Amino acid sequence: MNFNYSMGEDSQLYKYSEYIIKEIEERKYIFPADNAQIQECNINEKVTDVLIELLDIGKGVYFNETDVEGQVMNFVSKYGLLGFINYFPINELYFLDKEIVLKQDKMIDEYLIKTDVVSYIRIFMPNLLNQDIADKILMAKENIKANRITENSKMLINMNFMYSHDYGEPVEMITKYAKQLYEDLIKIQNEDTNDLNVKDFVALFESKNGKELVLKYETLKNAMDAVFVSEVTAEVRKLKICRYCDKPFIAVNPKAEYDTPACKNKANVYKFRSKEK
Numbered sequence: 083m084n085f086n087y088s089m090g091e092d093s094q095l096y097k098y099s100e101y102i103i104k105e106i107e108e109r110k111y112i113f114p115a116d117n118a119q120i121q122e123c124n125i126n127e128k129v130t131d132v133l134i135e136l137l138d139i140g141k142g143v144y145f146n147e148t149d150v151e152g153q154v155m156n157f158v159s160k161y162g163l164l165g166f167i168n169y170f171p172i173n174e175l176y177f178l179d180k181e182i183v184l185k186q187d188k189m190i191d192e193y194l195i196k197t198d199v200v201s202y203i204r205i206f207m208p209n210l211l212n213q214d215i216a217d218k219i220l221m222a223k224e225n226i227k228a229n230r231i232t233e234n235s236k237m238l239i240n241m242n243f244m245y246s247h248d249y250g251e252p253v254e255m256i257t258k259y260a261k262q263l264y265e266d267l268i269k270i271q272n273e274d275t276n277d278l279n280v281k282d283f284v285a286l287f288e289s290k291n292g293k294e295l296v297l298k299y300e301t302l303k304n305a306m307d308a309v310f311v312s313e314v315t316a317e318v319r320k321l322k323i324c325r326y327c328d329k330p331f332i333a334v335n336p337k338a339e340y341d342t343p344a345c346k347n348k349a350n351v352y353k354f355r356s357k358e359k
């Protein structure tokens with residue numbers, strides 16, 4: 083399948099002006115800073131660059147590089163948190179259920195003790211009391227009732243959860259996700275097969291005029307998944323990993339194997355030397 087997409091105009095992300103790392107129950111989280119303000123974050127023009135930055139974090143995790151945490155903080159400060167809370171539940175309106183059914187995904191396993199809705203939300207809002215969470219759920223339910231399920235009611239709900247000042251994401255969840263994407267790209271590059279489960283991602287696109295697909299996303303993770311799939315399923319794949327320095331990059335020339343001329347030269351010297359032996 084080949085995704086040629088354009089960006090949906092109503093895909094709007096938000097982020098906070100500043101983030102901090104807080105340790106809660108021996109887990110590092112990224113939260114908005116105390117006085118941080120929420121602001122619009124428009125990534126439509128540079129969504130591929132954002133993906134490259136995320137893959138570069140994945141490379142850091144994969145090779146155990148130092149200061150991956152700094153890289154993650156830099157990424158979140160620029161583009162906001164990923165919005166994982168919306169990703170794992172099968173039901174988009176998960177807060178209407180008592181027990182949540184989650185997608186099978188290794189990223190969430192270690193956080194799950196119970197799958198009742200309050201415990202699930204607490205993974206991302208560990209500073210709140212159960213009563214505060216119950217109040218938020220009630221408010222979300224009322225928003226649905228008052229507005230039915232419109233874009234507007236969804237936005238109000240997101241402001242209560244994923245864009246709330248109390249919402250945080252474990253650093254490890256972000257690094258695992260970035261590593262997974264990087265590993266997928268290595269596999270695709272080495273095997274040159276596209277055995278990705280594309281069907282999971284089709285929902286992110288909406289057909290326009292029966293031909294062009296419009297990418298609609300309401301979380302940064304949605305956007306990254308969709309752009310990744312669209313890049314790796316392209317007829318001519320330009321998203322690559324440099325064969326010398328392992329950095330992810332977008333190739334201007336589709337045949338390129340190295341991200342910079344310097345890497346190409348070094349790789350040639352290396353090849354030459356190994357032939358001499």
Ligand SMILES: [Zn+2]
Binds near residue numbers: 326341342345
């Ligand atoms: Zn390179």
